[in-house]
Amino acid sequence: MNLIKLQNVSKIYQHGKLEMVALKDITITVQKGQFLAIMGPSGSGKSTLMHIIGLLDRPTSGSYFLEGKEISLRTSDKVLARLRQEKFGFVFQTFNLLPRLRALDQVILPTIYARAKNRWQKAEKVLEKVGLKERINHCPSELSGGEQQRVAIARALVNSPEIILADEPTGNLDSKSGEEILKILIELNKEGKTVILVTHDPNLANQAERIIKLKDGRIV
Amino acid sequence: MALYSIWNNKARSFLTMLGVIIGIASVATLMAIGEGLKQDVSKTVKDLGSNIVIVLSGDIPIGEGQGMTSMGNPASLISGDILKYQDVEEIRKIEGVEAVSPMAMVPGSFKKDGKVSTPIIAGLEPSIRKIMTGFKLSRGRFIEDTDKDKNVVVVGDKVRKQLFDDREDILGEKIMFDKTEFEIIGQLSPPTSSSLFSSDFETLSAIPFQQAKKFTQNQEKILRIGIKVNDSYKVDDIVPKIKENMLLRHPKEDFTVVTQEDLLGMLNTIVNLLTTAVAAIASISLIVGGIGIMNIMLVSVTERTREIGLRKAVGATSGAILWQFLIEAVAISLLGGTIGILFSFLGTSIVAAKTAIKPEVTLSAILLAAGVCIGVGIIFGLAPAIRAARKDPIEALRYE
Ligand SMILES: Nc1ncnc2c1ncn2[C@@H]1O[C@H](COP(=O)(O)OP(=O)(O)OP(=O)(O)O)[C@@H](O)[C@H]1O
Ligand SMILES: [Mg+2]
Numbered sequence: 001m002n003l004i005k006l007q008n009v010s011k012i013y014q015h016g017k018l019e020m021v022a023l024k025d026i027t028i029t030v031q032k033g034q035f036l037a038i039m040g041p042s043g044s045g046k047s048t049l050m051h052i053i054g055l056l057d058r059p060t061s062g063s064y065f066l067e068g069k070e071i072s073l074r075t076s077d078k079v080l081a082r083l084r085q086e087k088f089g090f091v092f093q094t095f096n097l098l099p100r101l102r103a104l105d106q107v108i109l110p111t112i113y114a115r116a117k118n119r120w121q122k123a124e125k126v127l128e129k130v131g132l133k134e135r136i137n138h139c140p141s142e143l144s145g146g147e148q149q150r151v152a153i154a155r156a157l158v159n160s161p162e163i164i165l166a167d168e169p170t171g172n173l174d175s176k177s178g179e180e181i182l183k184i185l186i187e188l189n190k191e192g193k194t195v196i197l198v199t200h201d202p203n204l205a206n207q208a209e210r211i212i213k214l215k216d217g218r219i220v
Numbered sequence: 221m222a223l224y225s226i227w228n229n230k231a232r233s234f235l236t237m238l239g240v241i242i243g244i245a246s247v248a249t250l251m252a253i254g255e256g257l258k259q260d261v262s263k264t265v266k267d268l269g270s271n272i273v274i275v276l277s278g279d280i281p282i283g284e285g286q287g288m289t290s291m292g293n294p295a296s297l298i299s300g301d302i303l304k305y306q307d308v309e310e311i312r313k314i315e316g317v318e319a320v321s322p323m324a325m326v327p328g329s330f331k332k333d334g335k336v337s338t339p340i341i342a343g344l345e346p347s348i349r350k351i352m353t354g355f356k357l358s359r360g361r362f363i364e365d366t367d368k369d370k371n372v373v374v375v376g377d378k379v380r381k382q383l384f385d386d387r388e389d390i391l392g393e394k395i396m397f398d399k400t401e402f403e404i405i406g407q408l409s410p411p412t413s414s415s416l417f418s419s420d421f422e423t424l425s426a427i428p429f430q431q432a433k434k435f436t437q438n439q440e441k442i443l444r445i446g447i448k449v450n451d452s453y454k455v456d457d458i459v460p461k462i463k464e465n466m467l468l469r470h471p472k473e474d475f476t477v478v479t480q481e482d483l484l485g486m487l488n489t490i491v492n493l494l495t496t497a498v499a500a501i502a503s504i505s506l507i508v509g510g511i512g513i514m515n516i517m518l519v520s521v522t523e524r525t526r527e528i529g530l531r532k533a534v535g536a537t538s539g540a541i542l543w544q545f546l547i548e549a550v551a552i553s554l555l556g557g558t559i560g561i562l563f564s565f566l567g568t569s570i571v572a573a574k575t576a577i578k579p580e581v582t583l584s585a586i587l588l589a590a591g592v593c594i595g596v597g598i599i600f601g602l603a604p605a606i607r608a609a610r611k612d613p614i615e616a617l618r619y620e
Contacts, residue, residue, distance in 0.1 A: 051614050051617075054533070056532070056613045056614055056617070057613075057614045077537055077538050078537050081535055081536060081537040081538075081540075082535070084532075084533065084534070084535045085534070085535030086535075092617070096526065096529075096530045098527055109531070109534055110534035110535050113531070113534060113535040113537070113540055114535055159535070
């Protein structure tokens with residue numbers, strides 16, 4: 001069964017009379033355990049696509065199936081929030097860590113919303129996994145960019161989601177840190193997680209098993 | 221989590237809380253003072269002893285609060301010609317009346333070796349001690365029936381201090397009133413606890429009623445008639461009889477008969493009224509505080525747009541975001557209230573040190589304050605919290 005299936009998905013932003021087409025008739029399927037890279041020039045709709053896949057945004061038209069179940073406009077905020085907790089882990093280009101919160105608390109955050117048990121142990125475990133065991137009490141301002149992004153990955157992992165959505169996770173990092181991040185993503189993929197990675201870097205994209213190229217909101 | 225962001229913006233949070241702090245501090249302090257006053261009032265009324273009825277001159281609507289404790293009130297001096305000694309004698313004859321005493325006021329001062337003391341000089345009869353049980357003697361004796369025509373005086377502690385400095389025992393000393401020499405036959409104990417009203421006992425000096433008359437151009441100047449009803453009778457049964465009796469000589473009803481309960485009720489009504497008025501004023505401060513909280517929360521929601529987006533991305537429902545911001549608003553409000561309560565402790569201890577009132581910050585006042593703070597937090601935090609909850613996660617995440 002397809003893990004994710006998008007059918008003729010379009011996203012149109014309305015600016016008064018002006019229509020801005022961010023995505024046009026996107027149809028893709030993602031299998032469980034796949035490592036998918038999405039490439040394309042700036043403004044081609046990569047982030048928009050990621051947000052729709054990650055249930056942060058809803059398409060203007062088209063349909064979305066997650067594990068065979070349709071996600072429609074009628075799906076409630078509660079259900080969407082729960083699916084985001086259980087199925088998806090987000091990693092952003094700008095890390096999006098909360099300032100002044102130590103690494104451990106950053107990672108615990110999603111477990112609070114998921115009402116998970118053993119929050120502490122889970123958070124410590126994933127932080128150890130991304131190699132930050134020694135840094136769990138540090139605030140973002142005391143961490144390097146690469147370390148911050150690893151905290152963000154740990155945060156994405158803590159609820160054991162099936163899908164990791166990484167939107168240019170290396171965009172703000174030097175190549176060495178970027179490679180470390182990619183190594184972690186590849187490792188996760190080997191453990192069975194589905195990884196969708198947006199990147200500008202062909203070298204990184206080439207390590208994925210499948211590449212989708214976007215241009216002006218269409219797959220090329 | 222909520223306290224976290226309050227702590228991170230200490231200065232701003234404090235300014236935000238100021239309205240709540242002031243509101244709660246003033247309400248709590250004034251409630252405490254009100255509570256202290258009430259205790260004081262009931263203590264004073266209890267000083268009267270039990271089964272007491274007082275006839276006041278003037279038709280005072282009950283509730284206006286003319287306690288016998290305001291004996292020195294110049295306004296009542298004016299109306300000092302209404303009650304007559306004959307009234308005292310007639311009331312004495314009523315069945316069930318155990319003791320009656322006129323209470324007359326004599327304006328003037330005592331002098332001794334060039335020193336002057338101006339106490340409240342009351343013309344009383346010996347039976348007053350059955351009525352005002354608060355009279356306690358530290359030395360000597362009280363006025364007795366045989367003193368009727370003697371120039372004797374029982375002095376309060378103030379007179380002793382003002383005329384004799386540190387001397388404790390002043391029995392037998394002579395002091396001058398006008399051109400008459402008075403002998404001190406007794407000294408009143410200073411009030412055991414410095415109550416606002418019982419300080420009367422400190423400034424009071426008692427002389428025989430018959431002597432008092434001589435200094436008021438033979439007018440009786442009776443302001444009050446104190447009556448003790450025998451304990452085997454019900455006060456409520458005797459009051460109508462006293463009234464009836466009085467009406468025989470005062471057809472215009474230019475007097476008022478009050479019981480101890482009336483006094484207590486009257487005084488409590490005043491205190492309650494004051495407390496309520498003050499609470500109303502203070503609640504304006506709370507509304508200002510609430511608006512401050514709302515304002516700061518709206519700013520906070522905008523500032524933390526990214527955080528809201530991120531929280532939603534990691535699985536927060538709109539409801540969870542709503543709660544977060546609501547709790548934050550309540551926390552700010554409660555913290556402000558707590559600081560306010562602390563200030564009220566400070567305020568009441570100042571009041572306690574500077575005045576005779578013993579204010580008391582009661583548990584119920586603290587709980588009320590907490591309730592009010594939670595209410596303010598919820599009411600004024602709701603709009604910002606709803607705004608936060610409604611934020612589209614994408615808009616929020618793209619927000620720079
Ligand atoms: N809220 C919005 N309102 C209007 N237009 C928007 C909005 N969000 C995105 N767009 C537009 O949609 C298009 C796709 O944006 P998107 O962020 O998906 O591109 P991207 O491929 O991720 O670009 P980048 O590589 O710079 O991150 C862009 O032209 C952008 O301007
Ligand atoms: Mg993008």
